[in-house]
Amino acid sequence: MRRDPDTPTLSDVAEVAGVSTATVSRCLNAPERVLEQTRNRVLEAVRTLGYAPNFGARALAEGRTRTVGAIIPTMENAIFSRGIQAFQEELREHGLTLLIASSSYRPEIEEEQIRALVARGAEGLLLIGFQRNDTIRDFLSARGVPVLVAWAWQDGPAPCVGFDNRAAMADMGGEVIARGHRRLALISADPQVNDRALVRIEGLRDAMREAGLDPASLIVEPTDASLDAGGLAFRRLWERPDRPTAVLCGTDVLAAGALVMARSLGVKVPDQVSITGFADLDLARITEPPLTTMHLPHHRMGREAARMLVRMIAGEPVDSLRLDCALVLRGTLAGPC
Amino acid sequence: MRRDPDTPTLSDVAEVAGVSTATVSRCLNAPERVLEQTRNRVLEAVRTLGYAPNFGARALAEGRTRTVGAIIPTMENAIFSRGIQAFQEELREHGLTLLIASSSYRPEIEEEQIRALVARGAEGLLLIGFQRNDTIRDFLSARGVPVLVAWAWQDGPAPCVGFDNRAAMADMGGEVIARGHRRLALISADPQVNDRALVRIEGLRDAMREAGLDPASLIVEPTDASLDAGGLAFRRLWERPDRPTAVLCGTDVLAAGALVMARSLGVKVPDQVSITGFADLDLARITEPPLTTMHLPHHRMGREAARMLVRMIAGEPVDSLRLDCALVLRGTLAGPC
DNA sequence: CCACGTCATGCAAGCGGTTACATCTGCCCC
DNA sequence: GGGGCAGATGTAACCGCTTGCATGACGTGG
Structure with a gap:
């Protein structure tokens, strides 16, 4: 000392x-x-x-630190920062402080950060998604640190708060198909490391199956979670001989990137191709045309996450919470040309 | 226990x-x-x-916690989340963890959060802007907690890392004026509670003075820091009898809001009015036309901030660091009609 | 063969609070 | 007058870890 x-x-x-x-x-x-x-x-x-x-x-x-931890893939993506902001505000009202770390979508960094935050006295942890290996699961349950999964909802024993990404993407897919689209593509984060992306792919396939389309005909274009990556993915799709008539995107950021690329390729949206987003971030309203997307109640989720975690830390039982999403029809979806 | x-x-x-x-x-x-x-x-x-x-x-x-605190106005604004992401990444490499809080641009909340983070053992603090009252200054210096101001640079004894907001806005103003604009407006955050906004206003006036314009003729439209607020501010400006020919904005978010509003009012940008942003966030590239703005090296700033704070905690002296900004000409600035 | 240095390990004293329990005081009532 | 009680305060035992110093084993050179 x-x-x-x-x-x-x-x-x-x-x-x-x-x-x-x-x-x-x-x-x-x-x-x-x-x-x-x-x-x-x-x-x-x-x-x-x-x-x-x-x-x-x-x-x-x-025997307590009045501190909770959150590990998100990145703060740069508005999809997380909105919810975390609300999470922190609510935590503050309960006299708790937020320890934050980011994983850059890398499981090994997430694991390291989980250990770091627990070692820093986090009394509870907010994590994104369910994918996590056994050693860290064991560590967490051995230490008895309450863990709440957010940004995702899944029926099961693990407490979570979020959206049914699968059903939401199925809704979006249904809407796209109802407009007459048959050749669909999905620009998605890598489903290997992002379970939300994975279930969204599944959701879209559900919708195709439901509509009598072959789910195997879905073109999946995995990519990083950035604007430019979305654009490049769009270009790869557009250069294919079997060019899709609708490009769904796993997030608004990817969709915005796709839209910008379409513009620079001289492709008219939605006349030549439809594009949809997912999340309804601010940027969905500033693109031209504005983005058809799935609204997610980020703010509500952040607040509820904080409340649930507070209860979990107090040792009270909590039920997982599924929040509703809502399709927001704006300007980037139309029938196929 | x-x-x-x-x-x-x-x-x-x-x-x-x-x-x-x-x-x-x-x-x-x-x-x-x-x-x-x-x-x-x-x-x-x-x-x-x-x-x-x-x-x-x-x-x-x-005798140490290996924890540092940061208090930012809000995580929802990408202008902060980019830098904080980099800050946290660099901190991690030094074995430090980040405690984070937000002030919602409210000085009294900032003060409360400063006390909370210090009480939680923060060994150093990253704060935004210089505006702060004496009681909290005294508290900080009495406790000997190193404080680094970021997102702003000012000549003076307080260690800081950031941009010369005044000079940067003057550059932007000079560019606008050089295109022939004479009736200028600025959509800005409230300069009362946001010293970055205040010096940006001053910077713009500097540019006007430099060009022989009357700085008092600048129309300042203060507003909240949101997309919609930017839009409403634009509408108010547009409804004035002495409508400006160029609307500069204190941040890209405000500018994007203004742009969207202009579109919905049927106002052509940049033909009928020029609009400029400030920060060069992702969204500056997805508007139509893409936004002319001032590029700020957020990532670099976040990393440097972490390095400086680490040195300060170690008791080493540090020099304030001014980072360069760069004008990015895109599509929203042209001559007056 | 002994003095001495080196290295691995153990012992125990903090670090600065919280809190169960003990103590003390004053008061009330039988 | 003494038993009992309530309320204010003190005493000291933790909480779990780090670290200066002590200890003991072993090797080396004179």
Whole structure:
């Protein structure tokens, strides 16, 4: 310990106020249990000394850190930052602080970060998606850290809050097919490392099957989660001999990238090709034409996630929560030409 | 302390491995000081027990938390999330974890969050902008917590890393004026609570003065930092009898909102009005036409901020860092009609 | 063969709080 | 007057980890 020698401690305060450390501690944590006169004397000492409690000591003695952790793929994607913002706001109202880390969509980094946040005293963890290997699962359950999965909903024992990505994408697919499209493509994040992407692919295939189309005819174009990557994926699709008439995208970011690329290729949307997004971020409203997409209640999800995690930390049981999505028809979907 | 009785502690590990707690601690923190054979036995015990160190105890004994805090107005705005992402990545490489909070652009919340993060053991703080009242300044200096201001650069004693918002906006203004515009408007965040916005206004006035225009003729339209708010501000400007020929915006988000509104009002950009942004976010490339804006090196800033803060925490002196911005001419700026 | 250095490990004293329990005081009532 | 009780405060035992110092084993050179 090489702490600053002039940082005052509880016992410094106690000495100045002429009381015991117990009394000082009570003044700070349960003022009503101390005589007003004594309390004033103590608070005066606190003030003159500029005392503030030592975090480590308090955490050790009290057995809790009032801190929760969240690990998201990246803060750069608005799909996460919206929800995390709400999550943090709600946490704050419960007196909890947020420890945050990002995994860059890499499972090994996620694992490292899980360990790091737990080691930093996170009392509960918010994670994205269900995909996770057994060693880290074991670690988590051995440590008894409550984990809430967000941005995804799945029937099962693991507590989660999110959307039924599969059903939502099936809805979107149904809508596209209802417009007469038969040759569909999907620009998606890599389903190997992103289980939300995986179930969205499945959802789209469900819709095709439902409509009597061959799910195997779906062209899946996996790519990174960036604007430019979406654009490049679109170009690859467009260069195919069996060019699709509708390009669905796993996220708005990919769709926006596709749209920009279409524009620069001189392809008219939705006249020559339909494009759809997923998430209904701000950017869905600023593209031209504005993006037909699936609205996800990010804000609500973030808040609910915080509430659920608070209950889980308190040891109360929680039920997973599935939030509704809503198709938002804007300008990028039409019938095939 | 009401900790879970089956969470293993150092001495549990020590017992299982048949060594002292000191040896276990060394295995974890200075492996080279322990015989390989012993070390393996200990690590084996760590694994089977699922041991992870108790944060409070470690922080108390070691006198540090390896945690830094950042308080940003909101994570929803990509202008912050980009930089924070990079900040966190760099922090991780130094073995530090990020505690994050948001102020919603409200000084009193920022103050509360500063206290909260310091109480949670933040060893250093990243804050946005210089505006801050004295009580909280005193608190910070009394506690000796290093503070780095980011997203803004200003000559002065306070360490900071960012852009010269004033000069950058002056550049943008110069460019607009050079195209022949004389009636300028600026859609800006509220300069009362946002010092970056304030100096950007000043920068624009500098450019006007430089060009022989009356800086008082600048129409400033203050508003919230959202897409819709930008749109409404644009409409208010457009309804004025002395309609501006160029509408500069304090951020890309506002500019995108203005652009969308212009489109819905049937106003052609840049033929009837020029619009410029500030920040060069992804969304600047997806508007139609794409946005002329000021590129800010968010990523670089986030990384540098982390490096500087690490040095500050180590007690080393740091120099403020001014990063260069670059005008990006795209499609929303032209001469007046 | 012994003095001495090196290296691995153990012992135990903190680190700065919280809190169960003990103590003390003053008061009420029988 | 003494038993009992309530309320304010003090005492000290933790909480789980790090680390300076002590210990003991072993090897080396004189």
